[in-house]
Amino acid sequence: MKGMGNMGGMMKQMQKMQKKMMQAQDELHEMTFEASAGGGMVTVTANGKKEITDVQIKEEVVDPDDIDMLQDLILAATNDVIKQIEDKTNDTMGQFTKGLNMPGMF
Structure with missing residues (x-):
């Protein structure tokens, strides 16, 4: 069964x-x-999980x-920081789905 070896390689x-995606x-x-x-009157800080971690108000x-x-x-400021996270996430994770038709993956 020649095809099975190819399947194993694809699974690997x-x-x-x-693993790279995770x-x-x-x-x-x-x-x-x-x-x-x-x-700079209002600054919002968030992590990559879209959790607001700090708000500074002058x-x-x-x-x-x-x-x-x-x-x-x-x-x-909050909407801007969330957009930055989404853009970075799409850029980073998009490299794994290039060429694949997987709507709604990220």
């Missing part, structure tokens, strides 16, 4: 690729991402009469 390749994902999860809004942006602006800055 798949296992190797899976390693890449672990590395992504350990990364730190940061985004700011309002010229004192001068805290205006009780303009809470809406502060909320907008926080939203902008």
Whole structure:
């Protein structure tokens, strides 16, 4: 059965690729991402798991009469940091799915 040896080699390749994918994902999860809004008035930090780990707000942006602006800055910085994580994840993990038609994989 000649075809069976080829199947075994393909399985080894798949296992190797899976191990590399898991390693890449672990590395992504350990990364730190940061985004700011309002010229650095609000800075949001997150890890590669999309968990917000820190929010810094400069004192001068805290205006009780303009809470809406502060909320907008926080939203902008948070959305930016999440987009950075998604872009990096797609770039990193996309190398494993190039040429494969696997919708919704990541």
